[in-house]
Amino acid sequence: MRGDTMRVVIVGAGLAGLTAAVELVAAGAEVTVLEARDRVGGRMHGISATATAVADGGAAYLGVRHTALLEQVEEYGLHLASTGMVGDSTFLVSDRRTTTASRVPPLDAVALGDLFDRLEDLVASVRPDAPWSSPQAERLDRVTAARWLADEVTHPDARTFFPLFLGEMMAADPAAISVLHMAFYLRSGGGIRYLNAFEGGAQQWRIDGGAHLLCEALGDRLGDRIRLSSPVAAIEQGDDGVLVRCVADEDGRSSEYRADRVVVAVPPLLAERIDFLPGLRTPRATAATGRGCAVKVHLGYPDPVWRQSGLSGWSVSTDGPLLSTVDDSPPDGSAGVLTGFVTGAEAIAYSALPGDRQKEAALAHTHRLFPQLPPPTHFAVTDWLREKYSRGCYAALFGPGDWLQLGPTLTEPHGRVHWAGTETSLEFFGLMEGAIRSGRRVATELIHGAESAIPSRKVLSR
Structure with a gap:
């Protein structure tokens, strides 16, 4: 200077x-x-999830490609906690509960494969340095992701999975974002496979004690x-x-x-x-610019009790409010923290509920997913749609x-x-x-x- x-x-x-x-x-x-x-x-905020454990109410996960973030983590003497999961996944598809060692929901594999092939082709067509200059940018920026799905995908299982995927990746309702925004976001973050992965992907670690x-x-x-x-x-x-x-x-x-x-x-x-x-x-x-539609629900337990039943705590549901859950317990297992994600259109509906109804709906859903669990000792909701000085989370959604x-x-x-x-x-x-x-x-x-x-x-x- x-x-x-x-x-x-x-x-x-x-x-x-x-x-x-x-x-x-x-x-x-x-x-x-x-x-x-x-x-x-x-949008990085620590929440008391139990008497001893703090969880991420906002941004949480990082991976090996996040080099600038990893540099800061090291510079300030912070530590990483692995998000590696041991145990079976739980799926609640049309009110039918199943558990399996796979992280893939029990939906038609060929249909999901075709969906991802189409998404991969779309993502590859977008310029990461200037998405507005991509081939077909004008067309892709006019059309919503929901319209793209209706035009391109016919199998009901793929149509069921698509909003769950976008909710997890972007906290987005497909009707609120342009196809160009969807494709750019996925490419900017390292591609679909990297963004969606825990081990070796963008969700490999979290900061021990909270990103805040x-x-x-x-x-x-x-x-x-x-x-x-x-x-x-x-x-x-x-x-x-x-x-x-x-x-x-x-x-x-x-x-x-x-x-x-x-x-x-x-x-x-x-x-x-x-x-x-x-x-x-x-x-x-x-x-047309929208708020990232994300609400996080934290349920606290004396320890990760789901592990006693051979479960990882990871779940996916086709109906809300908790479209997915993940085990965010401290690395030493000194407390149990189950984090639920309410995203997309489900987040808008959930955010409109009064606090007692939010808790009632989340606990009822948790009981359907994990009927063997006792009632949680702690319960917290971080509603980013109501946050005056964030206007949503994970990030703003670019509409048509x-x-x-x-x-x-x-x-x-x-x-x-x-x-x-x-x-x-x-x-x-x-x-x-x-x-x-x-x-x-x-x-x-x-x-x-x-x-x-x-x-x-x-x-x-x-």
Whole structure:
């Protein structure tokens, strides 16, 4: 970094914003991080699943290709826990319960194979570096994944499995995303086989004690540079810098921060709610852009009691609310944590229920899956659809037309305003790895003086 010290305000203390902040501080910048919540971490959040065990309420899994994330895990002295499963899988298909050593649901194997062959061909046709420039991009971005399924797949078993697969991979309802977004997401993450795999895949490990520990470690390094409970309302820029204005508190007072540059590191739907002056040339989200539809349910037990019956805790159901479950118990088995995933359209319906009904529905489903289990000692729901400062999880869902409209300017600075967040990363879009890479990218832009036309307004001299 050359010349006078650069002042940077970063909006959002999720993994992308924290990564960018640490990189910029190391380069000599004066950094302030504004976070709307009363904690750091964004969509990485630890939940008390038992009296002694913390589980991931948000982002959780990583694999060997997630090199930037693994570097941070090592740098901050964190440890990995294997997600390797021992025991049989449980399937609840049309209310018929079966257990088997296989992780493949008891559906027609030929039909599922044909579905994946078609998906593989589709994924291979998308440009990972510029999906909006892919062959047939206009057609693929107009059509929803649900329409593609109706047109391309006839076997009922494949049609049953498809929304379960997209729910697990993307927390998406097929009717809410474009085919281009589906294909790009799967390619960006390393391909279908890698994303879907535990051993050797994108779900090989989780961070022991919770992924939120990484964000807390980054936050500790930044110290009092972070301002919590500081939601940003407006970003006003001109020739002489940027003014960032926070939402007024209960007393009507609004904090203001001046900077040379701003990094907006929040999901697109949140960025779109910020008042930019001058206004954005292209939006960060459109009416078609959706929330990642994910709710996580954690059931806590004194120990992983399902293992006593030879079960792994892994399950798949064709009906909700718990479309899948997984054993997230501590590596030493000191407690039992069963995590249930409610995704896609099921998540929307489940989120609309009052808390007591959510618990009742989840426990009833768990009893159908694992009738031998006692009642859990702990129960927790993390409803990302209701999270005001996330607007969904795992990541924003790009609907029809979004990639053609939003894609080319995802990372293009708006004057002194720069962009970060996993939704701005063309590598591992939607994953923790993508968030880190986006934070490093934007820090490099600022450190090496990437320029963009500054709107001709002197708004900060008053």
